[in-house]
Amino acid sequence: MVLQSIRDRLHGIIAIFIFAILIIPFAFVGVNSYFTSDAQNAVALVNEQEITVDQFNRSFQNYRRRMQAQLGTSFDPEMFDQLVVRRQFLDQMINEELMSQVSVESGLAVSNDRLAQEIRGLAGFEVDGEFNVDVYQQRLASMGMTPQQFENDMRASLVMDQFPRVIAQSAISTDWEMREYARLQEQQRSFRAIIVPARPGPDTADETDESEPVDSETTEPAEEAVAEAAPEMEISEEDILAWYEENSTDYLSEEQVIIEYLELDAAMLGGAIEPEEEQLRARFEEQQARFVTPEARLASHILIEVPTDAPQVDVDTARQAAEDLAERAEAGEDFAVLARESSQDIGSAEEGGDLGWIEPGYMVQAFEDALYELTPENPISEPIKTGFGWHVINLREIRPSEGMTYAEAREILLAEYQAEADERRFLEQADRMIDIIYEDPTTLSAAAEELGLAVQEAGPFSRNGGELGVAANMEVVNAAFSDLVLAQGAVSDPVDLGTNHIVVVRLKEHLPEALKPLEEVRDEVIAAVER
Template sequence: MLQKLREKTTGWLAVVIVAILVVPFAFFGVNNYFSTAVSNYVAKVGEVEISADDFRVRFDQYREQQRRQLGERFDPQAVDNPIARRELLERMIDEELLAQTSERLGLTVTPAQLRDAIAEVPAFQVEGRFDPTQYQLLLTAQAMTPRQYESQIRRDLDVRTLPIQLIDSAFLTDAELDDFVRLADQTRDIEYLAIMPPTEPEAALEEDAALAWYDENRERYRSEETVAIEYVELSSADIEVASNVDEQTLRERYDEQRDRFVEPEQRLISHILIKLAADADAVVVAEAETRARGLIERISAGEDFATVAGEASDDLGSRASGGELGWLEAGLLDAAVDAAVFAAEPGLLPEPVRSAEGWHVLKVAEIRPGNQVPFEDVRAELERAYLDGERERAFSETSGRLIDATYRDPTALATVAESMGLRVQTSAHFSRQGGEGITGNPEVIAAAFSRQVIEEGLSSDSIELGPNHIVILRVVEHVPPEIQAFEAVRERVEAEALADRRAKAARARADALFERLKAGATLSELAAEAGTQPEQVLALRRFAGSPDRAIVDTAFSLPVPSEGGLSHGLAESSPERFTLITLATVTDGDPSKLDSANREAIRRQLSEIQADLELRAFVRALRDQIPVVVVEDAL
């Protein structure tokens, strides 16, 4: 199954499987979907809650991923906004729906599949092979235990399993493929006549006409609402703490946390798998066990384990390396296999072991005992953790005092900050689209334009900008939106009024010529008035790059003409550019001209598209079956 996961989650279809669907299905037709009740979760899927903490962690991961991918092009407003938050939540809901359904159907990931998935992560490999030490180091650097990481990967695989099964079941009939080819390769013979915009000098816009346009479109000329704020920003990174840490303190912490600084025992393990189907009967199971015992006898008699594994193992992932699984620590294998190999002495295990995948012939080649990491090796880490803890403690104390003080006196942010020795900063005016620096943060923008901050003049609640990083703000000046005076926008009014006049004139002229075309006039007869000559395109293809896209789209939207007749169309490329079209002939594509390779390539592509549609429909159906509640206020 892992091979299928790899094959099916590469390329464009991976987006469909992993991010199941940015399109938020639940916006439509789901009873009791929205909720504003006070709760500790952002959504509830069936009986499972998606907590606010889980959502925040996932969103932080998403934001950091976007920051790394986009680099200098990263735009916080494009990433951190209500739409992006909702899309991510919808994705998490879909994942939970699929996970629950997979569990109900018994589509669970085996320990061996989990092990293989982890072993194939390039970051955990040294010289192309899984390295337990590298694995442990990287997880430690991320403040994550192997158990936490394995749980995360298992969850990811559980979510993907069901979509893979659905995708594998999608198929396309020959008749459907032939119909697609007839349409996709269809060609059309057309003639078209571009209608040139008027060339005569444009009359100046009269004052009355400009004023009339301004009065009819006053809302176009409303200024943006803006605010200027004062704010206090507090971050643990900016808090100074004593840099000299007492040696005794660090040694005491080391003694308290000795269990953290242990390199676990590792064993170099090889296996030969005799694979069994999940529904194998007793006879098949017994035959596989007999086969496994026969392999143990061959190896015990002197045959090389690696050679026998290369011939007999059903584990494609390890067979090429003589069955070697690498250095592993306890907990990575199937429970029965794990218990057997970590209780054994080095050498070939005398009995085969049964797992969910089948029978295993096992060998422990070597054992690395667990070791206590000496204090000197982790001193820098302990010191860094101690200083970080001191900063967090100081941040927690200072932020708590600041929040309490602004709560007691919500109209005097500057006075509160001054009494605590904190710096008050001010911003330039910015609109609801945001400004520079901190005023580009969506949560800061939302707070600055909230009713209590603008109308009541109160300080905002504490806004979390990141871990141990907050800001509290207060609006010092508010400029409400207002319709700008005519003189202030005169140039814009005149330009837009003239553009509207030109567009209406062009449309009226095009409509009149189109009516004459439908009444029987030819394009050649209309050429003089259009200001151009007709052009003919034979065998125009649906995805042609020229002529203009609007012409191609209009040509392929026209009905097939009757024998000897024409179909007529009017394409609009812009408000002032129109084209008359006549369609003479439609020729369907010929499926018989496709060779087998191209035919199968098209079949695969269409099957993927069909699988995508079926997967979307499946998730929609799950939303109808399993109650979903979203707590709007928690977002």
């Protein structure tokens, strides 16, 4: 969150200056511009690797479709259209790219056998404890994924998984540490106890031998006997006062504060801003690619694997095998049968090479280019070389691209426009509030008057916080007890309560730690003396 990040890193005039600079691009273009700029721009740069707008939009739409398939009727389109969800997804893409780069640099890889073993071990694809191909295909289809996509994602995930796991498993234990751990784990202890009456009666010594151990089962009756035999002890006022004075630190009140605060919440700034219809139409034209489902192609393939470091003779041999299979398919042999017999793609071979529906961006470029050059009249490709080996592709069906009309997309565009407008308005108000407070950091009145906000009050509460309102938020509590507020008497830095929701606090009254009156703690003192 913008304000929280600034508060965590900077203080004083430098923070105000940088915050004002950050406001400018948001005020003019809005947050959404970072997601809707030209296709050649990058939304993130991870080391030297760009995450482009197209990549982000394509990945986010795929994610949205998968979530819709998983959630069914519970899917809430509005939730997945929120800017915060898109930001979180971008953060996830950045983290994955970082892990991928580190894993590649470290030389980590996952073999086909390991990949197959992991997939077959997933409970979601099992029937009666056994991997089921039909369930595998159905589950992936419900998530909007092909087997090839899932296997590529799974392989990437396993590769990225290796790096933190290798680090975690690199810890060593000495023989002595292992022996000591085993000794402590298996350690057992036994004990015996005796009851020593706190206030023995005149006959207690005859009834109970203190030197004789007492079994735990007789403890309760013995204690009752002692209680009956013990005379009531009288405690004088002198004893009470002496204990109270000698142990005064036990009867101190907690340090507390009462605060004033201003709360700025985008949700409370007034009604939604209605844009001109031309503005929404212009957005639709600029972002039309978001609302279009691209042409998809139903395809199968046969893979003849070739290791990346294979000698040229092996590469040529594999190519010849792929050419022979392509010729047999063109001659009329059943492509699915050829794939089952010859394909080395463990994920699709048993399904006759079926890859499901493929959209642009799902496959490596060479494979995608070859697939989209095929036609219903010429559905079999020549052998295509990728990093996996040689492919023979069979085009089975073409699904034309489909798109939303302006009327269908209008509600989405309107919600995004209003969210951006609310955020801009909030940032403008927050910027102005900070400027006013900076001019006089000892009061909230000026900011409250200009921005039309109410100066509210909370407390008293201790360093452990309160139960209700802002006093229940530990960030607010920490700000209230900070040196800036408590010692200097100044208004706090903004405290982030959520998306576009901040609060600033000022000390109204400080209630320092103090000795409670004796009458207030008399019962506690008497109980302590009796013990």
